[in-house]
Amino acid sequence: MKIGIPKGLLYCKYYPFVNNFFSELGAEIITSEDTNREILDLGVKFSVDDACLPVKIFHGHVASIKDKCDFIFIPRFMEVDKGQSICPKFCGLPEMVKNSIPELPQIITEPIYGLNDKKLWEFSRKIGKRLKKDRKSIEKAFIDSLAIQKKFNVGKYDKNYKLKIALVGHPYNIYDNFTNMDIIKKLNKMNIGVVTEEYVEKESIDEEVNKLFKRPFWTFARNSYGFAAHVGEHKKVDGIIYISSFACGIDSVVIELIKDKLNNFPILVLKVDEQTGEAGVETRIEAFTDMLERRCS
DSSP, rough: OEEEEETTHHHHHHHHHHHHHHHHTTTTEEOSSSSOHHHHHHHHHOOOOTHHHHHHHHHHHHHHHHTTSSEEEOOEEEETTTOBBBHHHTTTHHHHHHHSSSOOOEEEOOOOSSHHHHHHHHHHHHHHHHOOOOOOHHHHHHHHHHHHTTTTOOOOOOSOOEEEEEEOOOHHHHTTEEEEEEEEHHHHHHHEEEEEEGGOHHHHHEEEEEETSSOOOOOOHHHHHEEEEEEEEHHHHHHHEEEEETHHHHHHHHHHHHHHHHTTSOOOEEEEEETTHHHHHHHHHHHHHHHHHHHHH
């Protein structure tokens, strides 16, 4: 049994659990390559024109492995944290892919209603039953995979750099090196360290979010705002770079909320889509970091 796992969207955060779970159930894992130009071109070809860049890229990952596996894993994220909504593209992702890419193998689309242990167990049990595995095998695979996931932290917290920048945005923009033009490596070469939201306590994010007139109900919006507001307000970084997908409605609101909160704090917004050129991004980053150096000198 070969199960295809596309390296798009939230794969960057939860792949330790997913890969180990399927492997322990006896499946051969077929992952797509890291995002590259060929995968992006496939995604643009198969997805609808008004989809955001991460969704187009996900389509490309699926198309690149659809002929190599018996099943493709496309989870239906309905909720990440209790009481918070997630972008509709996650809820309808299986249908988007099925209606856009022809000749797909069977799709594993079980919904996820939260990432606590109980919800993850319900999700894992349904997948195990779908693959005709016994309860004992499913339980062992689940327990082992959960332990591996809890030891994993995709976040970045650089030390011993001249300057420090908070990298803000949806995780699949922050950790996909093709999407963001390998921005972390570029900043490190300029002697600039990077901090991501995983290294800020949830309580600190909650504290900033609770100060808003109305609580944001999008998980990614909430985390991005709370993280940026905390590190900016307490001067834990010298500047903020927000990586945003072009035409993302959530980001357009959050960016303005952050700017309003932090007033004159240095913020660079990088909008990315399939037409974004690396040279232009490098120029903007260099100009921003030069400004930070002058400001801090």
